[in-house]
Amino acid sequence: MIGFFIKKNFFDGWDNLLSLVFPNLLIFALVVGGYFVADVALNLSLLLSMLVLGIAVAQMPLKEIFCHAKDYLFILVRMIVLPVLCVLLLRNFVADPLILGVCCLMVSVPAANLPMMCSREYGLRTAELTRIIILSTLLSVLTIPVVVSFM
Numbered sequence: 760m761i762g763f764f765i766k767k768n769f770f771d772g773w774d775n776l777l778s779l780v781f782p783n784l785l786i787f788a789l790v791v792g793g794y795f796v797a798d799v800a801l802n803l804s805l806l807l808s809m810l811v812l813g814i815a816v817a818q819m820p821l822k823e824i825f826c827h828a829k830d831y832l833f834i835l836v837r838m839i840v841l842p843v844l845c846v847l848l849l850r851n852f853v854a855d856p857l858i859l860g861v862c863c864l865m866v867s868v869p870a871a872n873l874p875m876m877c878s879r880e881y882g883l884r885t886a887e888l889t890r891i892i893i894l895s896t897l898l899s900v901l902t903i904p905v906v907v908s909f910m
Contacts (some may be wrong), residue, residue, distance in 0.1 A: 823886075825894070846909050849863075864907070866906075875888040
């Protein structure tokens with residue numbers, strides 16, 4: 760009697776097999792599909808942020824980007840002085856040179872587009888932010904090696 764009960768409830772043919780496999784396949788398909796949708800959305804947001812920055816740069820004269828001394832002072836402090844101080848401070852606490860190098864690079868990379876996107880969303884001026892983003896990106900070719908030399 761017990762053998763019949765086990766055979767009837769657990770080995771009932773294709774119905775039991777489908778009831779086990781189909782929900783798992785459905786969950787797997789949803790997880791994989793969600794991963795691909797998230798990946799496309801993230802890549803699209805990067806593309807759109809670069810597009811907004813490009814539109815902002817195209818609307819301002821090229822001379823206006825490079826002629827403000829306070830922007831260069833901000834970049835000097837933000838991309839050289841602050842990272843060097845951070846490296847000198849962290850050198851006392853971090854023993855692993857790889858972690859120190861990663862922290863150094865994270866502090867010395869150029870400004871991101873998020874402040875410009877937020878200021879554009881709230882109707883604020885974006886010209887100063889656009890200038891800083893462009894200048895910091897262009898000057899990072901010079902400033903990052905300077906900061907890395909202090910490691």
